[in-house]
Amino acid sequence: MASEQNFAQVQLLTVAEDDAGQRIDNFLLRICKGVPKSHIYRILRSGEVRVNKGRIDQLYRLKEGDVVRVPPIRVAEKPSNHVPGAEFAVIFEDPHLLIIDKPAGVAVHGGSGVSFGVIEQLRAARPEAKFLELVHRLDRETSGLLLLAKKRTALVSLHEQMRDGETDKRYLTMVAGDWRNQRQHIKLPLHKYTTADGERRVRVQADGMESHTVFSLKKKFKDFALLEAELKTGRTHQIRVHLSSSGFPILGDDKYGDFALNRELLKANEHRGALKRMFLHAHQISFRHPATGEILKLNAPLPKECENFVRSLMVDG
Structure with missing residues (x-):
């Protein structure tokens, strides 16, 4: 290396x-x-x-x-920021893979105004690791299952599985609106662009990348719906933009959501608890183990804040 x-x-x-x-x-x-x-x-x-x-x-x-x-490149003598080592809740680990439950609010890697993320913190915490790379990414405000490869062969295998549609990634999300269908396919082409202040965004656009998400209704409430999202493609912000563009913004989404509702959700009322994060959680993934060929199906439970919010809606009926 x-x-x-x-x-x-x-x-x-x-x-x-x-x-x-x-x-x-x-x-x-x-x-x-x-x-x-x-x-x-x-x-x-x-x-x-x-x-x-x-x-x-x-x-x-x-x-x-x-x-x-x-070519000749001037390299900074020292990194501008010390990266504190950190470990995260481990869902599965062996010599080939590390799968963690990433908390919301933590970037997966440094960049775009973030000096370090999960991958840098894990490398700092595991200086003996010869190889540790992200297999895929999660948005900073999304929690849940994050795959890392501990061998290059595992990284290549998992990337091939994702490219060939062999992996099954599912998310739990809560949306605002009167969701009717038990199962619904959303196929809207997505285009990535950068705002004037350098922020990465995505919008539905006719000549965008083909994108497909399948949503299943898990629980319907008076003003909200708990959905499971199954990714058929893996575009940036796919679930968020598919839902927002269809009139069902994710609760707490600070890029594509209902900003007035998000402010209201910060405080509890007589009908529900408070929600101070985006309700999007990568709760399940299935794939073939890169070394053994065994099918692994892994789950990460809903974070406490999301679970408490769901329970508060159930109490209200």
Whole structure:
């Protein structure tokens, strides 16, 4: 595995087995610690980074034995922020996988105004770990099951399963509105864009990426509905935008939700308890174990605040 180093002059790096299959941009981001992400993408676009003496784009996947030319880069001597090591509730762990129950309000990785996230904290807490990578992502305000690979072979296998639609990811969410159908498919194309202040957003757009979510009604209340969302595709903010665009905003969603209702939910009233987070929780995932082939089906219980909110609605009838 390539180590972090200071690139004061041109470097020629030979790709080891552990780095094979990794995208060139992720490879550079990992080994060039202290270099802004924007600079990494700039040298990729400019053609200064070469693989086997040829130009490549940022989506190129490295092969064992590839020779990567990295131009001179000024690397910060020290990281600007110390990352405190942290462990999270472990749902499953073996030599290949680590699956945790991520709390709401914690980013999965640093960037976009966040100095560090789950992956950086876990690496700091496990300095002996030779390999630890996110298999997928969860929004910062979404809680629940998060998969990490402890071997590159596991990462490649799980990415293939996700690409081929073999994994089954399900979320629990509470929405506002009069939800009628027991089971409903929503297929709305999604387009990613960036706001004027640099915030990442998604909207429904005719030429967007094909996106498909299946929603099942778990419990209907007077003003709200508890749904299970089954992802058929895995687009950014997919569940949030599919529901919001269909007239059923997720409770507590600060990007696509009903902002006036969100303010009301911060305080309890005679009909319900308070809710001070987004009600979206990755509660179940099924996939094939990358080493044994066994089908794993894992669950993470609803966080206490969400559970208490549901119970308060049941008391009201």
